[in-house]
Amino acid sequence: MSLVDDAPIYEVFGQRDALSFATYVGSVRAASLELALLLARETYFRREKIFDMWVVPKESVTHARAFDATLLMGSMDKEYRLPSGYDNAPIWKQFKAQAQTIEEVALDVAPPARSSSS
Amino acid sequence: MDLMHHSKEEFIEQIAAGNKVDTGDWMPDDYRQLLIKQIHMHAISEIMGAYPEKEWVKYAPTIQRKLALNAKIQDEIGHGHMLLRLAEDLSAPLGRGREDLLHDVLDGRVKFHNVFHMSAPSWADAGVIGFLVDGGAIITQAMLLASSYAPYARMLKRIVAEESFHMQFGESVVLALASGTEVQREMLQQAINRWWPAMMFFFGPREMGPQSQRMLEYRIRTMTNEELRQKFIARYVPRIHALGMTLSDHELYQDPDPPHFWHYTDPDWDWFNDMVHHNTGPMSQARLALRRGAQEGLAWARHAALQAHATIDVRAATL
Ligand SMILES: [Fe+2]
Numbered sequence: 470m471s472l473v474d475d476a477p478i479y480e481v482f483g484q485r486d487a488l489s490f491a492t493y494v495g496s497v498r499a500a501s502l503e504l505a506l507l508l509a510r511e512t513y514f515r516r517e518k519i520f521d522m523w524v525v526p527k528e529s530v531t532h533a534r535a536f537d538a539t540l541l542m543g544s545m546d547k548e549y550r551l552p553s554g555y556d557n558a559p560i561w562k563q564f565k566a567q568a569q570t571i572e573e574v575a576l577d578v579a580p581p582a583r584s585s586s587s
Numbered sequence: 588m589d590l591m592h593h594s595k596e597e598f599i600e601q602i603a604a605g606n607k608v609d610t611g612d613w614m615p616d617d618y619r620q621l622l623i624k625q626i627h628m629h630a631i632s633e634i635m636g637a638y639p640e641k642e643w644v645k646y647a648p649t650i651q652r653k654l655a656l657n658a659k660i661q662d663e664i665g666h667g668h669m670l671l672r673l674a675e676d677l678s679a680p681l682g683r684g685r686e687d688l689l690h691d692v693l694d695g696r697v698k699f700h701n702v703f704h705m706s707a708p709s710w711a712d713a714g715v716i717g718f719l720v721d722g723g724a725i726i727t728q729a730m731l732l733a734s735s736y737a738p739y740a741r742m743l744k745r746i747v748a749e750e751s752f753h754m755q756f757g758e759s760v761v762l763a764l765a766s767g768t769e770v771q772r773e774m775l776q777q778a779i780n781r782w783w784p785a786m787m788f789f790f791g792p793r794e795m796g797p798q799s800q801r802m803l804e805y806r807i808r809t810m811t812n813e814e815l816r817q818k819f820i821a822r823y824v825p826r827i828h829a830l831g832m833t834l835s836d837h838e839l840y841q842d843p844d845p846p847h848f849w850h851y852t853d854p855d856w857d858w859f860n861d862m863v864h865h866n867t868g869p870m871s872q873a874r875l876a877l878r879r880g881a882q883e884g885l886a887w888a889r890h891a892a893l894q895a896h897a898t899i900d901v902r903a904a905t906l
């Protein structure tokens with residue numbers, strides 16, 4: 470094994486702006502945290518403007534798939550847990566009222582588009 | 588991030604320019620205090636908000652309703668935990684941790700929303716909580732998506748997405764009752780009568796106190812109490828009337844002239860204030876007793892779990 474192969478692997482996450490969630494993009498092999506950040510920027514964020522980057526030592530990441538009891542089983546019916554599981558609009562219509570969605574409410578109270586920073 | 592300079596004036600300028608503050612960034616002490624007060628109260632209210640609905644899980648009329656109500660309660664407890672993590676990070680420099688923050692409600696050191704001190708005597712109350720209480724909370728929380736404190740704004744994205752189901756669930760129960768028999772419609776009417784004045788109080792006094800004013804200056808929040816209440820009234824009065832239900836507030840009417848302000852009767856400010864400050868509401872003590880049972884009665888389980896895992900880790904390390 471070479472010195473290069475002995476260097477640790479870091480998982481890389483990018484955060485597009487202050488209000489977005491950091492997303493996993495890939496990994497780098499580097500000799501230190503600082504170098505991992507540098508390499509991550511050069512490898513994954515050469516073009517897009519990025520608000521923040523995280524690098525995490527690979528061993529620090531624990532995968533749920535390694536512990537089968539921790540993941541949700543796919544086939545269960547969870548419709549009752551989703552907004553799409555409710556068809557209220559036709560009933561509101563019978564009462565001659567408009568159905569509302571949370572997106573409309575959010576738009577209704579959003580500040581005027583002045584804070585378009587970055 | 589490190590754009591934030593160590594002076595209050597520059598900090599306020601940065602925020603006014605739309606910049607966000609993150610965990611670990613420098614912030615003025617009073618900004619931190621206001622955030623802790625807001626997020627701590629929000630977290631505890633999510634948790635206390637699960638209790639009125641929990642009462643109805645075993646009486647829910649169908650298995651679908653039972654599953655849904657249970658799912659909503661799980662969401663609210665989850666919201667409490669997400670927000671508690673933020674309050675923990677903010678409180679750490681002050682030497683206060685998670686157990687302190689959870690204990691505070693038992694010692695009366697943190698308030699929770701007035702609506703969760705009220706009783707929910709019928710199934711219609713369970714529906715009206717989703718319809719009006721979640722409806723009101725959604726308006727407030729959607730406003731907070733623009734908060735200057737980025738961790739709060741980000742967490743609220745997740746929370747608001749889940750609230751979408753709460754809104755549809757509450758409306759579904761209310762619509763079913765409104766489409767039902769005279770007995771069901773009367774039950775719904777009674778529940779609306781019970782919750783309306785509590786919702787008028789929910790958004791806070793007409794004139795905001797100095798702390799809430801500070802929160803506006805710091806853009807922790809972006810709308811006044813009255814602006815939020817007006818949004819709520821404008822959205823819900825027409826819906827309640829469309830269902831053929833009435834509101835017993837005789838002062839309730841909308842100005843025909845712009846800005847079309849809605850007039851309404853003041854809730855009993857003193858009664859509700861006493862309730863939130865001294866836990867004197869109809870159900871305050873009963874629900875705090877449940878919370879105490881969970882917090883203190885299950886302390887042994889939390890500690891046992893922590894100890895068991897500590898032992899396993901030590902064993903793994905020595906292998
Ligand atoms: Fe919630």
Ligand SMILES: [Fe+2]
Nearest residue numbers: 663721750753
């Ligand atoms: Fe909710």
